[in-house]
Each structure stands twice: as structure tokens, then as C-alpha cells.
Amino acid sequence: MDETQQRKKDHLSLFANAGYGLSIDSGFSKYRFEHNALPEIDFAEIDTSVEFLNRKLKMPLIISSITEGSASERINRNLAGIASDFGLGMAVGNWRMAIEDRLPEGSFAVRSYAPNILLLANLGAIQLNYGYSVNECRRIVDMIDADALLLHLNPLQEIFQMKGNTNFSGLLKKIERVCSSLRCPVIVKEVGYGISAATAKKLQEVGVYGVDVAGMGSTSCSSLENRGSSDVVVKKAVETFLPWGNSTVDCIVSIAEMRRKIKIIASGGVRNGVDIAKSIALGANICGNASDFLHNILISRSDCENFVESLILELKTAMMCVGCRNIRGLRSAKLMKIE
Numbered sequence: 344m345d346e347t348q349q350r351k352k353d354h355l356s357l358f359a360n361a362g363y364g365l366s367i368d369s370g371f372s373k374y375r376f377e378h379n380a381l382p383e384i385d386f387a388e389i390d391t392s393v394e395f396l397n398r399k400l401k402m403p404l405i406i407s408s409i410t411e412g413s414a415s416e417r418i419n420r421n422l423a424g425i426a427s428d429f430g431l432g433m434a435v436g437n438w439r440m441a442i443e444d445r446l447p448e449g450s451f452a453v454r455s456y457a458p459n460i461l462l463l464a465n466l467g468a469i470q471l472n473y474g475y476s477v478n479e480c481r482r483i484v485d486m487i488d489a490d491a492l493l494l495h496l497n498p499l500q501e502i503f504q505m506k507g508n509t510n511f512s513g514l515l516k517k518i519e520r521v522c523s524s525l526r527c528p529v530i531v532k533e534v535g536y537g538i539s540a541a542t543a544k545k546l547q548e549v550g551v552y553g554v555d556v557a558g559m560g561s562t563s564c565s566s567l568e569n570r571g572s573s574d575v576v577v578k579k580a581v582e583t584f585l586p587w588g589n590s591t592v593d594c595i596v597s598i599a600e601m602r603r604k605i606k607i608i609a610s611g612g613v614r615n616g617v618d619i620a621k622s623i624a625l626g627a628n629i630c631g632n633a634s635d636f637l638h639n640i641l642i643s644r645s646d647c648e649n650f651v652e653s654l655i656l657e658l659k660t661a662m663m664c665v666g667c668r669n670i671r672g673l674r675s676a677k678l679m680k681i682e
Contacts (some may be wrong), residue, residue, distance in 0.1 A: 367585075369560030369612025370592025371621050377677040382666035389659045391668040392522060395606070395629050396490045398461035399432025402655060403670060407555070407610050408434035408465045408493060408532075409631035413442065421647075423453035423460065423639050429651045432461030432629070433654030438483045439470055454488050462532065464489035468472075468496050469508045471517040477524040478625055484527055491527050491552065494518060497534040503581050515549060522550030534559040535611060537589025539599035543605060553606030554598065555631060592625065599626025616657025620665075624676045626637070635651030 365672050368377040389645035391402040406422050418433060435453065454462065464483045466475070471494075484492050522529045530556035531538070538546075543554050555647045584633055591611040609622035610631030619630045639647040 349494065354504055367560045369558055370590035371618045373592060373681055374621055374678045376661065376665045377679055378436050378664055379666040380573050382663055384508060384663065384666060385418060386659065386663050386667050388668060389662050391655065393629060393659055393670050395432065396461055398418055398432065398490060400432055400461060400629065401628040402620060402658060405432030405434060405629060405631045406463065406636045407631035409469055409633035418640060419453050420456050422636060423457040425647050426430060426460045426652065427457035432463065432604050434463035434465055435487065436465060438464060438466050452488065461492050462487060462489050463493045464632050465495065468494040469501060469511060470533065472510050472514060473508050477521055480525060484525060489527065491530050492525060492557065493532050494521065495532045495534055499536055499584060500534055501534060505513045505579055509677055515545060518546070519549035529550030530555060530608065535536060537591065537594045537611065538593065540588055540601070547601060547605040548680050551605065555608035555610055556591055556594035556598065558594045558611035559588030560591055595622060595625045595627050596682065602626050610642065617661050619658050620661035620673060621678065623670060623673045628633040646655045
């Protein structure tokens with residue numbers, strides 16, 4: 344097993360034990376719904392479904408990408424089963440390892456286990472500056488029959504990662520080329536530090552369909568990469584940047600005025616059904632969660648199923664208590680900012 348695969352295996356072990364997140368607030372605690380004591384609706388009739396990328400989701404949620412490598416085939420298969428059973432979307436992990444290390448396609452090809460789910464392929468956008476082209480992007484999408492391609496941005500992670508790729512110059516033009524050449528939409532995602540309105544505007548102008556804001560407050564990729572590192576200089580720098588980034592809520596609010604032009608996926612510390620409800624009310628189209636799904640599926644499938652059931656109950660309860668029969672109504676629900 345090479346260094347990269349061993350590192351990914353170590354990440355999985357951290358999540359199996361206790362997960363690996365930050366105690367930084369993603370911003371949801373700054374907002375509170377106005378409670379409706381007389382909702383005049385039947386709880387049994389509340390509809391949490393949405394459409395995204397021409398697929399119907401039973402609730403506005405995708406299992407965000409986090410796993411890759413030879414150790415992930417079983418995990419991805421099980422997560423795909425959860426996505427199929429509960430009507431969720433799913434994004435696979437970074438395909439770079441599969442291409443360069445010639446891993447079996449089964450590590451990512453989950454369509455056979457879940458033929459009808461919303462499925463997103465995933466590649467680091469930085470690879471477009473290191474030899475990858477539209478051809479590799481097209482290959483990734485076609486190999487798993489993806490509905491869209493996620494290109495993730497991770498400058499902070501790459502700086503602190505051993506042998507990281509740090510040349511981000513000229514990347515926007517290459518993203519534009521991918522957008523104009525693929526048969527499917529392109530979504531750009533951060534890995535835990537947020538996408539600002541200014542960045543979202545640049546991406547929208549070059550043809551990006553949506554952004555996954557992946558704000559601060561959830562999994563710290565740079566901390567994962569350097570856990571146990573003997574490089575004291577890098578370890579100190581990583582600690583310095585632990586609170587770095589834009590909160591998930593700040594990202595959603597700042598981009599919301601552009602939502603007619605670019606779709607918004609809210610992820611980064613979206614931990615429960617109330618966070619999902621707040622994200623939608625603030626302007627997100629759907630939400631994403633990776634760490635809780637991974638942590639629970641590594642314990643057992645039933646733990647993961649219970650987690651999803653809790654999300655559904657929490658989301659429906661929030662909708663009932665603000666008087667919303669469906670997600671469309673939730674988009675105009677009244678949120679109060681707590682000073």
C-alpha cells in the first residue's frame with residue numbers, strides 16, 4: 344500500500360473511532376425560526392422532496408464526497424444503498440487516485456448498486472494545472488454515469504499536504520473549458536473553508552452550474568492530513584489555520600442573491616434536520632453531509648439508517664413548527680437573526 348492509500352485508510356480509522364470535526368460554529372446558531380403555534384397543516388402530509396439536476400430527492404440532501412482508495416469500495420457501496428433507500432443524492436471521492444493508481448472501477452462505480460440516485464463524480468480542480476484535461480473529466484463522468492462533475496478547490500489543504508499541488512494560477516479559464524465541453528453540469532466545491540460570493544460570481548460567469556460552499560465548522564482536511572506528522576513547522580501552521588475560513592451560513596447568505604443564476608449546496612457543519620431547514624430558508628437548494636454519514640456507516644448500516652431517520656424527523660418537525668407543507672414553502676419561512 345502506497346503512502347496516499349495508507350493516509351486515506353488512516354482517515355477512515357479516525358472517523359470510525361469518533362469522527363474528526365471542529366468545534367467551530369458553522370453559523371446556524373445565529374438564526375432561529377419564528378415558531379408557529381397554529382400551523383394548520385397535517386404532519387403526515389409534509390413533503391420534504393425536491394428536484395435537483397432532474398432527479399427527485401426525497402429530502403434536500405446529498406451524501407458528500409469524502410472516501411476514495413482501495414479501502415472505500417465497501418463503504419461507497421453501503422452509502423449508495425443508503426442513498427437509494429432514502430432517496431438521497433451521493434458524491435463519490437476524488438477520482439485522481441483511481442486513475443493514477445489504477446484502482447478497480449468498483450471503488451467508485453456505484454450505479455449498479457443504486458441505479459436511480461443522483462450521482463456526482465469528483466476531481467480536484469487543481470489537477471487541471473497538473474496534466475489533466477477535459478478528456479480526463481469526461482472519462483470520470485462516463486465511467487460512473489454521473490449526473491454532474493464536482494471540481495473541488497482546496498488551496499489550504501494542498502499547502503499543508505505532503506507533496507501538495509499548489510499552483511492555482513490560471514485555473515478559472517480551465518474550469519470554463521471543462522464547463523463548455525462536458526455533457527453534464529459542473530459544480531465547484533470547497534473542502535471545508537467556504538466559497539465567497541465573489542468567488543461564486545466568477546464561477547457562475549464561466550458556466551459553473553452550482554457551488555457547494557463547504558464552509559468552516561466540519562471536517563478539517565488539513566488537520567486530517569497532518570495528524571501524527573513529525574514536521575513541527577507544518578503542524579504549528581496547521582494549528583494556526585484551524586479557525587480559518589468562511590462559515591457555511593455566511594457563504595449561503597452572501598451567495599443567496601445569486602441563486603437564480605447559480606445553484607447552492609450547503610455543506611460544512613450541516614449536522615441535523617434543523618440545520619437543513621435553516622439552510623433552505625437562507626437560500627440553499629440542497630444540503631450535503633459527509634462526516635456523519637461516514638462515521639455512522641463505519642459503525643453499522645443500522646446506525647447510518649437511524650441517523651437518516653433522525654434527519655427526516657427533525658426536518659419535518661421544523662417544517663411543521665413554521666407552518667410549511669413543502670420545501671417551496673420553507674424557502675420563504677421567517678428566520679430571526681440572533682444578535
